[in-house]
Amino acid sequence: MNIQGKTALITGASRGIGRAIALELAQQGAKRLLLVARDADRLAEVAAEIEALGVEAAILPLDLAQIVEVNIAIAQAWRDYGQIHLLVNCAGVAHQAPFLKSQLPDVQQEIAINLMGMYTMTRLVARRMATQREGTIVNVSSLMGKIAAPTMATYSATKFAILGFTQALRGELADYNIRVMALLPSLTDTDMVRDLKWFRWVVPTTSQKVAQALVAGLQKESPEILVGWQSHLAVWCNRIAPWLLEKVLLLAAPLSRYKQKRYHRLREAGVISR
Incomplete structure (x- = not known):
């Protein structure tokens, strides 16, 4: 896809990856960017940066959990x-x-925004794209969408x-000339993750690199876009030796040493299988 x-x-x-993607698309010649998030003030700041680049x-x-409000807003945006695309x-x-x-409230929020919010927005936009018989949809997953990690069960799910x-959707919407792709960043240094306990040995990437990878993937029409060598290595290891990757993830996870030692004792005793 050519975004120009x-x-x-x-x-x-x-903020974070979404903001970086918006700015990168503006730099690549997009005509107009519609910016969605809950924080109106932050959105206005990003919009000002984009308009400084000569892009509308x-x-x-919007709160993506509020389905009626999202429905009305998308209908108005398409009209205005x-x-x-x-x-x-x-x-x-x-x-x-x-x-x-x-x-439980944290679990419900992750499901509501990460999954149901995406579903709601995709449903509203894809129906209109199908009428136009043209469009591209990129769903931002994560490396944790391929490889689940301790302490991040709901996020991984x-x-x-x-x-x-x-x-x-890739198969269903192909007949309507709609391409559906997934972007899978590894750990990215954003506001969202700075309060989390990072996994050992993982080198974070930047939002800008994720955005650049997206643009490159759009041009190649890649069905899945992995970001960074660590992601490729982890996916390769998961295919070849998933039991080894499981061990590495446990050692890297921000769990107490006591829990890690207890886990290894249970494995050695055969209580926990591979």
């Missing part, structure tokens, strides 16, 4: 700004906790679901 002269809608555009920007302050579902949240200590959803 096109209109794109980006969710989660007020419109802000849509015309066809949306590219949808980038980037909005997401992450909560980190051992599963047995996870809090939502990202796995996004990949399944993307794969299903």
Whole structure:
């Protein structure tokens, strides 16, 4: 896909990867960017940066969990700004906790935003793209959508679901000339993850590199876009020796040493299998 002269809608555009994608698309010659997030003030700041690059920007302050409001806003946006050629579902949240200590409100928020928010936006935009018989949809998953990690069970579950959803839509929407792709960043240094306990040995990438990888993937029409050598290595290891990757993830996870030693004792005793 050539983004020049096109209109794109980006969710989660007020910060992090979403903001970086919006700016990168502006630099690549997009005609108009529709920016979606809950924080209107931050969206206005991003819009000002985009307009300074000579690209039109419109802000849509929305909570993706509010289905009726989202439905109305997308209908108005399509009427006011015309066809949306590219949808980038980037909005997401992450909560980190051992599963047995996870809090139900955090779990519900991750599912509501990461999964249901994406589903709602895709449903509304894809129906209109199908009428126009043209469009590209990018769902931002994660490396954790391929490889689940301790302390991130719900987040991983939502990202796995996004990949399944993307794969299903890729086949269904092909007849309407709609391409559906997945972007899988590894750990990215953003506001969202700075309060999390990072995994050992993982070198974070930047939002800008993720955005550049997306643009390159759009040009190649890649069905899945992995970002960074660590992601490629981890996926390769998961295919060849998943038991080894499981061990590495456990050692890298921000769990107490006591829990790690206890895990190894249980494995050696045969209580936990590979």
